[in-house]
Amino acid sequence: MWNLKGQTAVVTGGSKGIGRATVREFLDLGAKVIFTARDPEHIQKFEEELKAEGFEVTGIEADVSTKSGRDEIVKIVQEKWQALDILVHNAGINIRKKAKEYSEEEYRKVLEINLVAPFELSRMLHPFLKQSERGTVINVASAAAMQDVGTGTPYAMSKAGLLQQTRSLAVEWAGDGIRVNAVSPWFTETPLTEGYLSQEEKMTPILNRTPLNRVAKAEEMSSIIAFLAMEKSSYITGQNIVADGGMSINAI
Template sequence: MWNLNNKKAVITGGTKGIGRATVLEFLSLGAEVVFTARNKEEVNTFEKQLQNDGFKAFGVVGDVSEKEDIEALFSDVEKRWGILNILVNNAGINIRKAAVEYSEEEYQKIIGINLTAPFLLSRKLYPFLKKSGNASIINVSSVSGVMDTQTGSPYGMSKAGLIMQTKNLATEWARDGIRVNAISPWFTETPLTSDLLKLKERIEPVLKHTPMGRIAQADEMASVIAFFAMDKSSFVTGQNLVVDGGITSTAI
């Protein structure tokens, strides 16, 4: 059971960072994967690479915050499998500013992609997840959803909301054989954090206050996501696992 053999999975934001690492992790464990991303060239290149390596991986170009793209993903899953075992809501963005500096458009964009899109996509794919009788949704939240990390209020708000979305859907959909869990990463080396990691004044405090004294790697998050997706975690639902090198365990 320490595998994902014959599982059908959808992973959003699957060409970079944690999403890409999760695609590779799932495939190595025996799953078939449909991954999404907005950049057509990146989707096509990654899909070709994976298929050349013998994996059952398929890319779908789209923005999961757009209704028509959610519809396109629904149609792809319906035609390809007609059933779904795993949904990983990983796609996310951030714009780092002081609270008073955000435009309404920027605020809505962050909330739309990080919070609204996972809810709408989970609801849309619900029939396929229910049909499997043993499904798992994993939402990628953030330490910013449980504490202030000085990375912008809308981002923290969206990730906190995603944690509560996780808990509510977990209790509502448990009777349908759908488990819903979240992970909350701390600083992880991804394209989303690459600019910050270059700033000595930003990264030094992170390393100083993280008990493990380092930045996480994307594959370390992917392995936790894989556990939630496996049948081995069959009695785990409604949980938010903070994967943070110990930062939330210390006040110093």
């Protein structure tokens, strides 16, 4: 049961960061994977690298915030598998600004990609997850969903909404044999955070606030995601695993 042999998985935002680590972890555990991204060059390079190692993987160019992008994902799943065992919503963005500085277009974009897209894609892929009879949805949320961590209000709003989406769908879809859970990382080494974490005035307070005194690696998040995808976690649904190096229990 400590494997994903023969299982099918879709990972959005799968060419970088936590998504990339998750794709590789799933493949190492025996799953067949479709991953999405928006940059065709990154997709092709990662897909070729994985196929050269003998993995069954397909990378597709799809913007999950658009209907056409979501339609493409559903089309490929239907063509390849008919049933889907695992759906990981990892694609996300952030625009860091003060609340009054956002344009409507900017904050709606954050909400559209981080919150609306997972809801829409989950609904569209529900028949395939139900067909699996052991379907599981895993949402990559954030520590920002539960407390202010300086990432900007729209991002925090989107991730807080994603947690409630997790809980509500877990109850609604339990009868269909579908589990829904979330993982909430604190700062993690990814391309999304690279520029931010490279600033000493930003990194120092983060480390001071974190008992483990470091930020996470993407592989530390992908291992939690893999566990939630396994039959070993079959009695866990509607939950949020906080992986923050102890930050949230530190009163400093």
